[in-house]
Structure formats: structure tokens, C-alpha cells
Amino acid sequence: MPAAPEIRTLTEPELADWIRALYTGFLRPPTPTPAAVAHRAATFDYSRTRGAFDADRCVATFRSFPQQLTAVGGAAVPADAISNVTVSPTHRRRGLLSAMMTADLAEARERGDVVATLIASEYPIYGRFGFGPAAAVADWEIDVPRTGLDPRWSGPDDGGRIDLVDGAAVRKAGPELHERFRARGHGAVDRDDRWWQLATGQVGPALDPSWTEPFHVLYRAADGTVEGLLTYRADDTWGDAKLPMNTATVDDLIAVTPAAERALWHYLCSVDFVTTVRTGHRATDDLLPLLLPNPRAARPVTRADWLWVRVLDVVRALESRTYAVPGSLVLEIADEYGGRRGPAAGRYLLDAAPDGARCVATTRSPALTLGAAELAALWLGEESAARLAALGRITVHDPHAAATADALFRTGRAPWCPDVF
Numbered sequence: 001m002p003a004a005p006e007i008r009t010l011t012e013p014e015l016a017d018w019i020r021a022l023y024t025g026f027l028r029p030p031t032p033t034p035a036a037v038a039h040r041a042a043t044f045d046y047s048r049t050r051g052a053f054d055a056d057r058c059v060a061t062f063r064s065f066p067q068q069l070t071a072v073g074g075a076a077v078p079a080d081a082i083s084n085v086t087v088s089p090t091h092r093r094r095g096l097l098s099a100m101m102t103a104d105l106a107e108a109r110e111r112g113d114v115v116a117t118l119i120a121s122e123y124p125i126y127g128r129f130g131f132g133p134a135a136a137v138a139d140w141e142i143d144v145p146r147t148g149l150d151p152r153w154s155g156p157d158d159g160g161r162i163d164l165v166d167g168a169a170v171r172k173a174g175p176e177l178h179e180r181f182r183a184r185g186h187g188a189v190d191r192d193d194r195w196w197q198l199a200t201g202q203v204g205p206a207l208d209p210s211w212t213e214p215f216h217v218l219y220r221a222a223d224g225t226v227e228g229l230l231t232y233r234a235d236d237t238w239g240d241a242k243l244p245m246n247t248a249t250v251d252d253l254i255a256v257t258p259a260a261e262r263a264l265w266h267y268l269c270s271v272d273f274v275t276t277v278r279t280g281h282r283a284t285d286d287l288l289p290l291l292l293p294n295p296r297a298a299r300p301v302t303r304a305d306w307l308w309v310r311v312l313d314v315v316r317a318l319e320s321r322t323y324a325v326p327g328s329l330v331l332e333i334a335d336e337y338g339g340r341r342g343p344a345a346g347r348y349l350l351d352a353a354p355d356g357a358r359c360v361a362t363t364r365s366p367a368l369t370l371g372a373a374e375l376a377a378l379w380l381g382e383e384s385a386a387r388l389a390a391l392g393r394i395t396v397h398d399p400h401a402a403a404t405a406d407a408l409f410r411t412g413r414a415p416w417c418p419d420v421f
């Protein structure tokens with residue numbers, strides 16, 4: 001029987017081999033370019049980058065980094081963001097992911113992170129570790145000629161203006177705009193400098209020779225404040241009868257006012273030649289379809305789980321968000337994975353009010369018993385307790401408790417994480 005692969009953190013000389021394993025797991029051409037290695041070398045925290053090594057070959061990858069996740073009400077909570085998870089096909093289903101995850105989550109809890117986050121490649125992987133789908137996304141395809149929008153539109157009529165700008169202008173205005181955006185949207189995560197460099201091509205061409213420059217547009221309100229950013233690409237498709245049939249695809253559209261959101265969508269649907277708009281991943285309750293005079297012109301093409309959350313510290317997670325109405329609830333959280341007690345396990349009394357909440361361990365009888373994954377699905381307002389109870393995933397001890405939980409936890413707008421990480 002060959003020795004089990006050794007799981008440990010990385011040293012810099014092993015990075016190229018680690019990236020090769022990463023590309024292998026994601027079915028990308030395996031050998032990284034020197035630029036890709038150099039870029040990651042400059043941005044990685046090796047103490048949070050794990051690999052599994054069989055003899056001298058890296059056969060599994062796992063990385064985490066610090067992140068700020070916006071809770072309901074706008075507070076940023078420290079999150080352990082998990083990414084780059086792969087196990088090579090030669091070593092699958094031997095527990096390598098489980099071992100790397102267990103080690104990372106233990107460190108995150110120790111560090112004081114409130115939650116762990118990830119974007120799951122496939123639904124069945126992470127529930128077993130206490131992650132729950134916490135913010136879904138939806139994509140629409142807009143049939144532009146059917147939207148009912150005025151085809152003679154030539155810009156916002158609200159005093160604002162739209163400007164095409166270059167990547168340098170986006171790197172200047174984008175981060176501050178995004179800070180305002182994420183402070184008002186639960187489910188959003190922070191973006192570092194590297195995010196803006198990648199989005200604007202400062203490092204893109206070196207990392208990926210097929211990278212092409214997108215179009216960037218800023219919306220400024222009448223007083224000059226930047227309130228929205230749109231980044232999009234377009235193809236070059238023409239029909240047989242010399243009719244333009246171009247598709248514009250959104251890379252990023254963030255706005256801090258409905259006026260900016262409305263103007264940016266209207267702008268994109270007004271670009272000459274563009275007959276189809278692909279929206280990219282939006283909030284499931286995005287304003288978009290209803291911004292169009294004919295909402296059916298926006299055909300839903302995707303609705304899927306996106307951001308997954310794992311609560312590591314129940315007290316701080318519940319105290320960090322706001323609640324629409326006052327109320328109290330005793331929750332029993334059943335949390336076990338890999339045969340051990342998980343960090344969310346316990347019985348908690350939540351005393352919630354619109355201006356804050358208090359959560360303490362309690363011995364009182366629970367109103368609801370739920371798993372860590374279900375707690376995550378409720379925490380950002382994504383899921384309904386009544387629905388989880390109907391599915392048998394929440395045990396209801398008090399007949400009013402599911403309704404109370406929904407009154408407390410649900411939010412007027414759906415959570416949304418526009419980013420992939």
C-alpha cells in the first residue's frame with residue numbers, strides 16, 4: 001500500500017507544481033506560464049495555501065484568504081474565503097479534500113473568522129462541511145428589440161451622464177464606488193487591488209494571452225458623483241441579410257442608486273448593433289426585468305446557488321446582522337462533520353431588534369433545531385424557514401417558530417454576491 005499523500009502548506013519553489021495540479025483539477029492546460037507563476041507568487045499567502053504531495057508531485061490544492069462579507073444591515077464580517085480547491089483525478093475520493101477543509105476551518109475558527117465562504121463548483125460537495133447555499137444568482141438574456149425601450153434614447157434624462165472610460169479610470173473610481181456598493185448589499189464581498197487589475201487588463205494579458213479589452217462605462221449623477229459602473233464585451237455577429245446580431249455580455253454592473261442601475265441597463269440596450277444582452281450573474285430579485293417596459297424580453301436563463309457560507313461563530317454571526325422586527329428565538333444548531341463536533345454546535349437564544357441583536361448560549365428549550373448548512377441559508381436572508389421546515393430540514397418544536405424565524409431573518413431584497421473568487 002503506497003504511503004498517503006502528505007498534506008501541508010506550500011513553499012515558494014513548489015508553487016509552479018501546485019498551479020499545475022490546480023489547472024489539472026479544473027481541466028485547464030496544465031503547465032502554467034512563467035507570468036502566471038510570478039503573479040501568484042506576488043499575491044499568495046503561503047501560510048494559507050495547502051497542497052497534498054505524493055512523492056514529489058502535488059496532487060491536491062486548497063487556498064484561503066481574508067475576506068469581508070457584508071451581513072444584513074451592512075456590517076462587514078471577517079470571512080475565511082476558500083478557493084482553488086482541487087484533487088487530481090488520480091487521488092480523488094480518498095479524503096484529501098476533507099482533510100484540507102478540516103485543517104483550514106479549524107484555523108479560521110481559531111483566528112476569529114465569523115464565517116467561511118466559497119463559490120461551489122458543484123452543489124453536492126460542501127454541504128457535508130456545514131456550508132449552505134446563502135446567496136443565489138440569476139442570469140437573463142435580453143431580446144433587445146422586444147424590450148419596449150425607446151430606440152431613440154440618447155442618454156439619461158435625470159441629469160446624470162454616462163461616459164465611456166478606460167481601465168485606469170476604472171481603477172481610480174471603481175474601488176470607492178464598490179466600497180459604497182458593498183456597504184449596502186448583504187452578500188457582497190470586498191475587492192482588493194488585484195481584482196481591479198484583473199478586471200481592467202493590468203495583469204490579464206500576461207496571465208491569459210486570450211484576454212481582450214472590455215468596454216467600461218461610468219454613470220455620474222447630476223452632482224458628478226460616480227454612482228454606477230458597467231463593464232461589458234460584445235461579439236461581432238451579423239446575419240445573412242447584413243443585419244447586426246451582436247451580443248453584449250456584462251462582466252460587471254454595480255450601482256448604488258436605482259437611477260444609475262436604470263441608466264446603465266438602458267445604455268447597454270441602446271448600443272447600436274446589439275440585439276441581445278447577456279446579463280451575467282445578477283441578484284435573483286434584480287430590478288432588471290421590471291426596468292423594461294416589456295419584462296418578458298428578459299428571458300431567465302440561469303438560476304443557481306452561488307455563494308456558500310459556513311457559520312463558524314454563531315453568536316457573532318447573529319449579532320452582526322440587523323433584523324426587520326423585534327423578536328426572540330431559541331435555536332438548536334446541530335453541527336457535526338467528519339465525526340467531530342462542529343464550531344456552530346450549541347443552543348442559542350437570539351434576542352433581535354431592528355437596531356441590533358443579542359445572542360447567548362442557553363439551556364432553554366429550542367423552538368427550532370437546524371443544521372449548520374440551514375443556518376447559513378437563513379443568515380443572509382436567502383432561504384425561508386417555512387420552506388426548510390416543509391422540506392424536513394428544520395425541526396419545528398414550537399408551531400409559531402418558523403413564522404417567527406421568517407419575520408426576523410428574511411430581507412426585503414435578496415442577498416447577492418456579484419463576484420467569483
Ligand SMILES: CC(=O)SCCNC(=O)CCNC(=O)[C@H](O)C(C)(C)COP(=O)(O)OP(=O)(O)OC[C@H]1O[C@@H](n2cnc3c(N)ncnc32)[C@H](O)[C@@H]1OP(=O)(O)O
Nearest residue numbers: 025083084085086087092093094095096097098118121124
Ligand atoms: C471553492 C472551490 O474551489 S470549488 C472547486 C472544487 N473543485 C472541483 O470541482 C474540481 C474537480 N473536483 C475535484 O477536484 C474533487 O473531486 C473535489 C475537490 C471536489 C473532491 O475531492 P476529494 O478528495 O475526492 O473529496 P473527499 O475524498 O474528501 O470527499 C469527501 C466526501 O465528499 C464526497 N464528494 C466529494 N466530491 C464530490 C462531488 N464532486 N460530488 C459529490 N460528492 C462529492 C465524497 O464522495 C465523499 O463522501 P463520503 O464521505 O460520503 O465518502
